[in-house]
Amino acid sequence: MAGHQTYEEQKALVFYGLKLLGAITIVEVLVALLAKGHLVHGIKFSEGFGHYLYMLLMIGFSLYKAYFIIFFFMHMAYEVRGLAMSVLLPTGLLVWAIIAFFQEGSSWGARRELIKEKNEEIIKPVPASQPQGYWLPGITEQNKG
Amino acid sequence: MAETSVTHAHEMHEHDHSEEAQLWEGAKEPFKASYGKLMMWYFLLSDAFTFAGFLIAYGALRFSMPTWPEPDFVFGSLPFVQAHWPLIFVTFMTFVLIFSSVTMVRAVQEGHRENQKGVVFWMLLTILGGATFLGSQAYEWTTLIVKENMSLSQNPFGRHIADGVYLNENGSEAKKPDGSPLEFHKGESYLMHIHDGHPTGLVFHDASQRGEKMVQHEGTKIKYTTGAYAGQVREAEMGPKAFGALFFFITGFHGFHVFSGVLFLTIIMINAAGGVYAARRNGYEMVEKIGLYWHFVDLVWVFVFLVFYLL
Numbered sequence: 001m002a003g004h005q006t007y008e009e010q011k012a013l014v015f016y017g018l019k020l021l022g023a024i025t026i027v028e029v030l031v032a033l034l035a036k037g038h039l040v041h042g043i044k045f046s047e048g049f050g051h052y053l054y055m056l057l058m059i060g061f062s063l064y065k066a067y068f069i070i071f072f073f074m075h076m077a078y079e080v081r082g083l084a085m086s087v088l089l090p091t092g093l094l095v096w097a098i099i100a101f102f103q104e105g106s107s108w109g110a111r112r113e114l115i116k117e118k119n120e121e122i123i124k125p126v127p128a129s130q131p132q133g134y135w136l137p138g139i140t141e142q143n144k145g
Numbered sequence: 146m147a148e149t150s151v152t153h154a155h156e157m158h159e160h161d162h163s164e165e166a167q168l169w170e171g172a173k174e175p176f177k178a179s180y181g182k183l184m185m186w187y188f189l190l191s192d193a194f195t196f197a198g199f200l201i202a203y204g205a206l207r208f209s210m211p212t213w214p215e216p217d218f219v220f221g222s223l224p225f226v227q228a229h230w231p232l233i234f235v236t237f238m239t240f241v242l243i244f245s246s247v248t249m250v251r252a253v254q255e256g257h258r259e260n261q262k263g264v265v266f267w268m269l270l271t272i273l274g275g276a277t278f279l280g281s282q283a284y285e286w287t288t289l290i291v292k293e294n295m296s297l298s299q300n301p302f303g304r305h306i307a308d309g310v311y312l313n314e315n316g317s318e319a320k321k322p323d324g325s326p327l328e329f330h331k332g333e334s335y336l337m338h339i340h341d342g343h344p345t346g347l348v349f350h351d352a353s354q355r356g357e358k359m360v361q362h363e364g365t366k367i368k369y370t371t372g373a374y375a376g377q378v379r380e381a382e383m384g385p386k387a388f389g390a391l392f393f394f395i396t397g398f399h400g401f402h403v404f405s406g407v408l409f410l411t412i413i414m415i416n417a418a419g420g421v422y423a424a425r426r427n428g429y430e431m432v433e434k435i436g437l438y439w440h441f442v443d444l445v446w447v448f449v450f451l452v453f454y455l456l
Contacts, residue, residue: 010254018247022240029236032455036217038231041355046332055456062451066444073250073440083176087186094197098204105205112209 017072021065028061185434189441192402196445199398200452203391210385214302216454218334218350221357222288229350229357235454238281239446245274246443253436256429261417264429268414271439275407282400286393294339295389301337301344303384305329307372311347314364316378321351327362328353331372337365337383347381392453399449402442409435 005013030039035054037044045054071077076084176183207213217231224234248270255263289295295302311319311327319327329335330352338346338361347362365381413435416422422429 007254007258011251014247014250014254017250018243021243021246025236025239025243028455029232032217032232036215036231037352038217038357058451058455062447062455065447069246069440069444069447073246073443074437079178080176083178083183083186086176087190090190091193091197094194094201097197097201101201101205102208105208108205108209109211113211 013072017068020068024061024065028058031057179430181430181434182437185437189437192441193445196395196398196448199391199395200448203395203452206385206387206391210387212304212306212332212385214300214384214388215304215334216456218336219289219302220285220454222285222292224284229359231357232454234281234285235450238278238285239450241274241278241281242443242446245271245278246440248274249436249439253429253433256417256422256432259423259426259428261420261423264422264432265414265418268410268417268432272407272410272414275403275410275439278403279400279407282396282403286396289392293336295392297390297393298386300384300386300389301339302388303335303337303382305331305333305335305367307331307369307374309367309369309371311362312364312366312368312378314366316366318368319362327351327360329367335381337381344381344383395449396453399442399445402445406435406439406442410439 031054033039034043035045035050037046045051070088076087174180174183178186220235221229221231222234223230248267252264252267252271255267293301308330309328311329313319321327329349333349333352335347335349337344338348344365345363347365348359349362350357351360366378367381368378369375413431417429417432422431425431
């Protein structure tokens, strides 16, 4: 609990938080609309470096909003260190979950593509004049593979 | 080991009767937080993992698909307005949650000052915010289900996998009003118009035109000019099925949290108004605990907003 702050300071922090979270959200949406080509006709960051930069920016803004909500609205900044660590550190495990499952997801996609490719592959019929495998001379019923 | 602790307890007993009695009462709080508050934090931690599981599943499935619906195309409806306003309504919903989070902090602060009227007033505003959010979500879901025919197993929001041209139902190339062919490019979105369970047309945004006007096109035939299907006439396909289920499950699970939050806020507000917490003289700790939960709901929305609407 924010015991060391005066009531006026606490109220000021709340309205600072309102302005900060509101401003970040407006910036996020404006950047999103710009990057998706809705603000300026002809300008779009839908692939390549611009798209990665856009995604990083969005994730950064969201993490900052999350930090502000946890530390100041939920008062984590004023809790003892042990409590804060016991709640915050386990979420670090999610970093690996994100890496592993996104990797897994891409792999499902690649496999599905491969299966589709193989299904649609056209195999040329073998002409009778060029026999292969079992039908080659010298291979009999006894020693076929 | 047992022996030492017994001796220890015995010594304690000799030294200080009252302190030992208090220890058994659980008087020493770990982390200087009450049992209820600590357990609320750990509940929220576990809930964060549940939501993270959902959102990571969304990411994994999205990465496994060759195309994925564009959020600015899917979420473009506004009440009372016919035009396409990408992301505007969901920004409004985000603001509603931010406001209700702020009023919740004010309620907790008034609680610490034992100001009963202040607690009830700010909690009432918080409840109204939560209810407004739920109403907005109901509108968003209704639009998607009734107007756009999205369901748990059907996603009419597709994207073109290559460049090409829209065809009329008789197979001829569709033309714009100015006579040029109605073309599409790789990555552009379309909404499959469904009538009586059958696809009948396509709704899309003509990127070569300024503004957010949507084109309504009869028939679902398209002809690709690039890519693996170049030259072939095909039916436009539905978007990845998983999108519908993921959207309704994840925003539904969040909406359920908002709904239960509104219920608990109402119960606690009525208790506060009736003087239950004033009698406890603990700075309205119950309000602080439901406050933690309410901020968490806002916190989750930050990430739902990021994953579904921004990325």
